[in-house]
Amino acid sequence: MNTIFKKTLKFALALVVIFTAATLLTDSVDISDVSTVHLKAEKPWVGADEYAYDPGQADTPEKALASKINWTILIFVILMILVLANALDISKYTAKITGRETVNQNNVNKWVFLLFLILGFAGVIWEYINHGKLILLNDSSSEHGVAYDSMFSITLILTSIVFFITQFLLFIFSFLYSYDKNRKALYYAHNNRLEIIWTFIPAVVLTILVLRGHQTWKSVVYAEEYHKGKINTIEVFAYQFGWKARYAGQDGMLGVADYKFISGTNELGLAVKSEVDALLIELKEQIADDQKTIKNLNTTVLDGLMADYAAADGVKDYKSMESIQKEIDAVKNGDRLDELEESIERKQKQIERILAIQNDKKLFVSTFTPASMDDIIAQEIHIAKDSLVTFNFRSKDIIHSAWLPHFRAQMNVVPGMPTKFTFRPTKTTAEAKKEFGPEFEYYLYCNKICGVSHFNMKIKVVVESQAEVDAWLKTQQTPFTKKPEAAPIPAIMSDSTQMTNDTLKRVALR
Amino acid sequence: MSTATIDSHAVGHHGDAHGHHHKETFITKYIFSTDHKMISKQYLITGIIMGCLGMGMSLLFRLQLAWPDETFPFLESLLGKWAKGGKLDPNYYMALVTIHGTIMVFYVLTAGLSGTFSNLLIPLQCGARDMASPFMNMLSYWFFFLSSVVLMSSFFVETGPASSGWTVYPPLSALSKAMPGSGVGTTLWLMAIVLFIVSALLGGINYITTVLNMRTKGMSMNRLPLTIWAFFLTAVLGLLSFPVLLGAGLLLIFDRSFGTSFYLSDIHLNGVGALTNSGGSPVLYQHLFWFLGHPEVYIILMPALGISSEVISTNARKPIFGYTAMIISLLGISFLSFIVWGHHMFITGMNPFLGTMFMYVTLIIAVPSAVKTFNYLATLWKGNIRFTPAMLFAIGLVSLFISGGLTGIYLGNAALDIQLHDSYFVVAHFHLVMGSASIFGMFAGIYHWFPKMYGRMMNKTLGSLHFWLTFISAYLVFFPMHFMGLAGVPRRYYQFSLIPEFGIWMDVNVLITVAAWLGGVAQLLFIYNFFYSIFKGPVASTNPWESNTLEWSTGLKHIHGNWEGDIPTVYRGPHEYSRPDRELDYFPQYEKGNGEPEHYHGPVTVADTSYDGKKEKASTVFFSSFAHLFALKRA
């Protein structure tokens, strides 16, 4: 046996082993177990509002079947490879005997191309049918989503046609025109008319697509201009790692909010005078603390750390020892000092900026309005069916992206730059549950990498009737006022012209 | 300037300039070599190593996606604290994804692909004794090498490598408290990229200069193989766009280390408080990044397209269909690629009107791309196709290019991108069109020019097997991802099992991972074949593929200066296969035919620098290239 053949055999064997291993492995993770394993596993980075992986959903017969089919495909592929390996090797032997190596290998490859074409198309069609069922198409829960879906369908149809034609030609040419010693290829270097035709056709098709795309795009991004009238405005606030919704209170106005005002008790940084005053005091205290630490850095602070270290050493707690040692090093090499000085500078700047607002009469009046006093802060977003809704996005820290796949809506949430998305939900959660299953909920997902828990940053969205939204709002917190008893809370709204004027003002959102 | 346009008769005799050969030591020959062929091999080997690392990373993080609740003890022994109990830490997952993307895009498919084949083929196919500046060429490689080392060193810092995605968007990448990887890891990432850009610029200037100035007698621009056109335009793209990334990177370094706020504003960070930065814009970074980022995908793709043009024409034994149209398409793509960057930013909150403009120009790009595809198909039609491994990969490239290119029509449509942005659909799209297609181009190049590089042949059987496995794996891995994206699965997620809706994709995730590992195993075949053949492969003939281009006229032995005697004259275009008036089905560019003029007449741009770069200063050659830019037409 020649060495290459041996190598191939070994390789085939290795494949079989790997494959068996993989099968065993996945058998042991029968998907239905996942939930329990997962819940037991300790994951410190996972937020508290965990949604358990639903075992009921995991085990449907369809799903089991899909899984089986996937495995069958895989087995098939591997078998095909083994056959191929053998065929190619046989060709090598005949090559030795006949000296016509190219031709034989060529033949094998030519047939594999044909096979690949057939199986490939079968696979693609299988995907279209089976996984195609799972995609979000023609089931949109928003008004513009219908236009979106039709744009998508047109593109899908056109590109699929091109896909099947061109791939077919590619593989069939490879099959038909494989090498033959007795044949000579056609010397055919160009044909201007042909080239003009196939420049022109894509150009026309793309023109159609781009014009329609333009229409669709305009109707989505300029929704406010397209739909005159009342718009319900909700602020959607993103932070590492979660979302909050802010609704206007009784006055129907969202108050001013600013990152400078954010504190432990004022998570969204609303312009509430008492909160901001408390923050100023807190900042000053922290500065004083930091200054004290700096003064005692090389005396009491260092001594304290040394003592901690000794204590940890006593009980042989190596982990704490390591981290304490790091702190000691930081003190010794000046890192800690730099850090403290930086922190003081940062806080002084913050105070300065807050005071700049407070001391400017005009700014003060426009910032600290009663509007922020009765704003409602919620852990869920409730919106009314068939009403026009604008989400005003604000980020506390870094870029996030708010994605509502079922509404065909997405917009980045950028610190220092207000963004928004306007749409009209057309299907209530209850209606959607009928369509997608009893467990279904709408979610807004984070879709811009934002750190360690990016994969678990979502907020529930509920679509219901206006009356239900109003009722729900009454149950929500207004952190800075006592809730007025039984006073009716009107829908949160402002009108569109006011909105656009305001986007320029970075901090203020009404 | 002696290299200005000169009558071709005047430069026949220079052979005697190469009589003397320096004594070569191991160091000058293999390490600090200034010979373009050796530098090309250095690029290739480094690229292959980086490729293995990049692929290895994807195999590791695919485990997490397929079996989020399993533990793999071997991960802990491999990664230590980053995979406690055999389960990848989410921060480390992000780091692996980030470095995987960075390595694949920059280190494998920019440096590994362009660096290898531009270096190898530009002098050989243009008919030059070496690059315009061999010394700069050597520097280019060593900057690349250094850059790779710096990048990989970030795996050994305590807080781990950069992990904010290969695009390293600030503020996430700018604030070390935002995620661990944004500390020292990102500093190293930025340093590595700065070094990389220096390398890319040194290389690019060289490629451009050589192509414009140092073509042999008769090698007018319209007789250049399409490989050279592709490398040339790639270098132009790099030269014009990498400096912008450098600018973006420097500003990011300032923001990170010197308290500026180019990209930062209104930030209140957990555990830190309100930052002092104000007035900057994170979106500015995205504009700057994608001003490189989009041309970058063509920097990756065009060399692969060039290589496949050459390989397909040679092995179909047919002239490439529509040579001129191919060049015009490349020119069109190159130009357009500079004005479409905004299609990565439709939903960043930038003015929707800008979105409209970017949508229009983006969809125009599809036209030259379509033309290229049709021309490939027409080239295969009625060909006499030899399925060498290189040819298999070139055909595979066309298939992947079609599959991935078509989904670009969705993503370039601003309206559709609202929903598709950052979903798995995008991952499927760019892996097919940029990732897989270009890797296939690279493999085609390696199999095709291996005999040129190492004087031996690679094993064909293993080559075919390698191709089929890789091809199948590529489709199995990336095709289902389209559907995941369309069903609303976001990318850059560490785990899907927390979101019940994504549960239905668990078995698909398993399939993808197994297929990816299958692809990984297939690459072992290649690695084995490659290294085995370097030493033990059968000795190649001088023109094993019966090809037309100049590189096959040098003989097998690598010598400084490439040709023993005079550089051959070129009499015709590169793709004269199966000419009806010839018995043989090929007609080398350097072979004088009946009835053809003794010499190519008319003004040609020729610069005959001696191989060791002594005769012409690099600067002379470089500046004279500008003169030739304007004389292009005449050639």
Ligand code: HEM
């Ligand atoms: C071995 C085959 C490969 C596999 C299995 C693979 C798989 C993946 C996966 C699963 C992701 C993460 C997607 C996400 O969550 O966003 C990813 C990201 C990426 N891959 Fe690959 N990939 C492969 C080869 C390549 C190649 C050849 C390229 C060359 C362009 C490439 C470029 C990228 C880039 C740019 C990213 C994005 C990184 C980021 O999100 O920052 N990959 N890959």
Ligand SMILES: [Cu+2]
């Ligand atoms: Cu996120």
Ligand SMILES: [Cu+2]
């Ligand atoms: Cu782009």
